[in-house]
Amino acid sequence: MLFNSIVFLIFFITVTIGYYALAPRFRWILLLVASSYFYMYFYPPYLLILLFLILVDYFAAIVIDNAGTEKKKKIWLTISLIANIGILAFFKYYNFLNENVEELCISLGWSNPIPALTILLPIGLSFHTFQSMSYTIEVYRGNIKPERHLGIYALFVMFYPQLVAGPIERGTTLLPQLKKNDNKLEYDNVMIGLSQMLYGLFKKVVVADSLAMYVNSIYSYGNFNTGFTALFATWMFAFQIYCDFSGYSDIAIGAGRVMGYRMMTNFSIPYFSKSVTEFWRRWHISLSTWLRDYLYFSLGGNRKGKWRTYLNNMLTMLLGGLWHGASWNFVIWGGLNGVYLAGEKMFNVKVKKPILPFWKKAGYAFLTFNLICLTWVFFRAHTFEGAVGILSSIFNPVDWLNLRIQDTSIFFNMISMLALLLVFDYFIFRKKNAETFYRTSSRLQFSSFHLLLLIIILLFGVSEGDQFIYFQF
């Protein structure tokens, strides 16, 4: 079920009304059933995989908590991690590894006896496995007590707003809210939640889907593009993926907020960052903090000398790349980000820069944006050859400035909607989040802004747009 569909609107209204109509002690049942329905809407059999992981992690956490010895704790943590990573690896990396084995076999003149897997990747697998792993790790570290109510734990993993594309919530913050489940209907929560949902919908159907039409048309031509066309399409993809993913997060967080649940911020206008390090503090925050807490710190973080810090940055981002998908392009994407982060540490680039004149800030932001765009080429191109094709177009001086517009109407729509997004992000959301915007603006300002958003969605929204990009991860 896509957030940008009328089916979801009906589902959301029904579940929300049901939620408040029910006595608190029954609410978890409604949310669990609704979340299962939401997940099964994509492909029902994969609910079994989810249920299997829920059972493994539920029991593992309880055994870890009850275990008398460190060794026993470690064994059960390992079982939980192997179950999660095993499922992830099987569905996501089996074919990738097999393709590489095949390449190796071909180069040695052998035939590869291992068959390729021809099944769909369970939707949102990377998200819920990471959320489950964070739970058992936190129980192992003693930061939270295991949830003994199987239904509540299952709901923690399956809570429908964030089930398929995050934010990757932590047991420490979401579990207590789900356990309590006595949220009262509050006017402010409903308004803030709906406001965030509407802005997310604007980002997705107006900006991301308009940009997608242009980006797809350019990237499908690979290296048959002039330099500026390929560069411009890559800039546009940067905004497409931002609006697609942060739009999803906004709708997820907003949907939760309407029912009184607070979820973590996942994006904080990342393209205004003045360094790559700052970018990663503003982009997909729930994943970057997950990688920091459970991988970077576990590798030693910055406590083991500067070279080890650089290496840890590289390893963390390489694995972050692999988390996104099983291809060398994602490895390169992660590797480049790792190089940037390590480089900034090496050259002591300050994340919090001193007060700078506007043109300097804009210059740093533009440089950072282009460094990130270089990584997006590998993210967007389906193959390594495709990425090389786009990069060779960008650096090909022949007829460089000739911008291929394709369809003028799509181009005009795209540019004007992107400009509108930048105006909203810069003048409203740069210093305020949805909550402070609601609390600090006048009623007239608040309602006019949302009326404008709704009319823009009506007139400029792409109604048959693609599904959210991050559903595939």
Next chain:
Amino acid sequence: MVMATVKKILLVIAAFLLGTLILDRVLNLVLESFYEQCLVGQTGGKINYYLKKAKQPDVLIMGDSRAYYMLNPDSFKGKSGFNISHAGMDQCFQNGLMSILIHQKKMPAHVLLHIEPDFFMTSSQDKIISKGIQQLKFYYGTDPVVTEFLDELGPFESLKYQFKSYRFNGRVINTALNYFSTKVNPEATGNGFIPRPVTKLDSLHTEFTARNYPDGPMYFNTSATRYLLQFIRIAKENNIQVECFTSPVYYKRNIDFYKPACEYLDSLFSANQIKYIDYGRTNTSDARIRDPHFWEDSEHLNGAGAAIFSRQVASDFGY
């Protein structure tokens, strides 16, 4: 306490929806007025021009960009023509457009329809729903064929049109641009044909855009046949003579890739006694068509190339 909150929330939502509906109606009036005055451009302008200003021609050319930019009706010797082709539009759009013209009594007795074999091949076995009809959203609720096809796009499609201005979804900026272009030159549409300017970069683009064929398997698109069959049926019911052609391409067409489509089209047109020339398979007699300087890109002739091709079509079809 809870009831008071519910009441407050419902009131705000109701007021918000009411505000949206009022704004929607006002915007619809403004946009409709702009749209109806457009006589230039693909967003209604060309259709409006044909309906309001053009003399009914002997032959109406319908198709996509490869008819729009490549076939000049002024090349016809014995018959008058108008090129009502729209870039990027598929067969579903042509059916909707024909229905509109029939209902407005502006459909001539002879149509030259451009056929794109690409539309009959697809890389997915899923049912393909044609989306070109969205270009005719303005006629939702007034034309039965357009309304039927638009409703097929999704189960809640008719709900969206409760907002009147949704008919201009994705077309607001174009409508405004076309309105101002009409003010500057209301006759710019002319005979519907607009040649692509000849530039020094043409041969370069042509080589650049020489197409790659998909790696994976391709399937025959049965939904495309539905639209073409419907077009032929409506034409027969209204005594409209249909003739068809496919424009040439610069690159050498991969016949194997199109084989199922070609076989289907040949047998369909033969069974319905419809004259059909596929210039993608049958080379034109004029060798200049194979010179990259006459092409804007590998699928579209530039103005100079179009002049040669138009004479060829006029001669082959006896116009």
